[in-house]
Amino acid sequence: MAVTSPRGSDLVLQRLMSLHPKIIDLTLDRMWRILADLGHPERALPPVIHIAGTNGKGSTQAMLRAGLEAAGARVHAYTSPHLARFHERIRVAGELISEEALTALLDECEAANGGVPITFFEITTAAAMLAFARTSADWTLLEVGLGGRLDATNVIEAPRLTVITPVSLDHQQYLGETVGEIAGEKAGILKRGVPCVVGRQEDAALEVIEAKAARLGVPLLVQGQHWHVAAEGGRLVFQDETGLLDLPPPRLLGAHQYDNAGMVVAALRHLGFGEDACAAALTRAEWPARMQRLVSGPLVELAGTAQLWLDGGHNPSAGEAIAATLDGMGAHPTWLICGMLNTKDVAGFLRPLAGRAERLYAVGIPGEANTLPAEATRDVARAEGLEAETAGSVAEAVQAIVAQDPAARILICGSLYLAGRVLQENG
Template sequence: MSGGNSDALLARMMALHPKIIDLTLDRVWRLLAALDHPERRLAPVIHIAGTNGKGSTLAMIRAGLEGAGQRVQAYTSPHLARFHERIRLADGLISEPALTAVLDECARANGDASITYFEITTCAALLAFARDPADYCLLEVGLGGRLDATNVIDTPRLTVITPVDLDHQHYLGDTLPEIAAEKAGILKRGVPCIVGPQQDAALDVIEARAAKVGAPLIAHGQHWHVWEERGRLIYQDERGLLDLPMPALVGAHQVQNAGAALAALRALDMGEEACEAALTRATWPARLQRLRTGPLVTAAGRAELWLDGGHNPAAGAALAEAVTRLSPRPLHLVCGMLNTKDVAGYMRPLARVAETLTAVSIPGETATLPADTTAAAARSAGLPATTADSVAQAVARIADATPNARILICGSLYLAGNVLRQNG
């Protein structure tokens, strides 16, 4: 398998394993060895796991490091509009020629051997990072932690575990302790770990794993605290107190994510300039993002249009709380979800703050939940629901009926990516 542009290579990589997800590190180690171990030649790595908030936390850490003049790489998933978003080199998103080159090299090294799409593309990212001079490399776990393809760094500079909650139970376990054990699999001997706010059942597991492997913890509520006070973010740890602007990322839950990012920056000995940059310069699309231009915004008329990619019960609760802090407007949801998600758990908190839901199927996704099923789940949660053939149709219909509405498109990062593509 060689030649072609990145889209063609990525399409062929989808066929190298019958499953999209098959958690093990054996195939990754085999390919990394064939590539002469790029994972051993990276800039100091910050490895980030968790159920919710890991992307936002990574974005704030990156903004803080770059605000301090550091050159930073970042690996995130999934992408929203283009695969290139997953691989950010020190000077920006990976270029098409560079992406095609590393994908082709990985494809040739792998041959026809079985490997999942995420595994081979993660190896391609590590290869790109190994050849790109940088001061730090931020790696976001794709799924879980212990057996995730990113968990191949012997000694990261730092690890981070954001809040752990129920999600992906069919891969990670049915209980919170089981899921926390998978997340805690990124802990390494002697490597400090920043721990975000956790339920007791999750924190107990993380602390036990840290004790077993000898990983020092820097935990929320014990070693650092963060809160909002009079429109400012207050952060406190053993080094002292910081009085900072509120995060540019919208939502009360971003205060806790900001706290984890600040704890990470303090552990890296970054100063107050970096901490302020983390809050004021971070951007992270589809996390309660206000859309202000594009054809969907035009279709919305005087209605506000917002986008969020959260998709599990904890994300639904955080989203419901966040919208109550916005200026008063009637809230109407446009929602599409995957059939692997806890739809009822996601809907319940939103049913308390929204007036209606219009369900859509996610274009191009084989695992999409049919719009009728999503609408039925919403009605079961107490939220009046209808269906639409597309997001554009749903937005136009709501805007016609309620011109002053706040329209929130939500339920899936895959839906969010589709919206960003069609909205330009």
């Protein structure tokens, strides 16, 4: 009898983690093998929108889903990583996958794999595609996990549309040391003749994307060339060759969300959706841990009259986006609680935040093998000009901050893994 308790899928996921000695091993060979063994579910998906890029993939997907669903469409969505529960990664026809369905799919994929090496991300991506192929929907949104060219999601022969969000330095150990090299990996999702919406890019990245598109005959819709987006008078103004749209501002906070929203509007307009869908995309999207104000839970109670914010950004571009968002939130003393992975550019992330925070409290990320020790984060923060101390936990840091400034604005940041733990512990 199938195990349907929350522990059922957890047990299978734990087993799947052991099927490959490397957490990340970029190749599509194992993915093609298991998809063949499963009957090629990737060939039976509803029309696919494939999203790659360094920053903004999740926010862009969330807005796309909101716009499509507002227009009456049933939408599958695949994203990673999850924050609190694995189920967040797989949304089937608008609903998070159920525990019973997830456990059954994972069991089926585990049996089909037969114990041979496969990465956790590959086999769980196969499970998502199996779920999507078996449930009727109008659209499938696939977010790339890492890179694009060799990512497990890059098995769709002819997506309806691709999207490349801003490319910057991250995961250099896998994708390349320069923005141009990384853009080459992201551009690996381009398919012959399939249009691609391209967000704001550095020149080096755009040159690579344009060259690949020219080779494949890919029509590009590039920000700053084929469409433009701006914040004007508290509204979002979008313009392309078909005209101008005056839309509400994005619900998701931060100046960078205007660029993300622009990609979404460009995509929806290209697909034939009207102004109502575009407005809904901006105003109805929800995406946790992206400048999210926590309004209830034990940590909020601990904070008392202080504001508690959460953001999972973790690379230099995210640091710049957070800094710009703080600048736009008005003058208010801001305190940081920061925990990061040892694979990240900690100095690059923290550098834009220097001068914008009263003090930083560095923490480790509980249960994460690759956490950077709090002392190391503190030392980097100090080297970048931030006053910094360590704390034994997020809760301990909150207590220390409110003891000094009961009306503080507290931002917990530095890692999606830390954000996930905070959301779990805060209920």
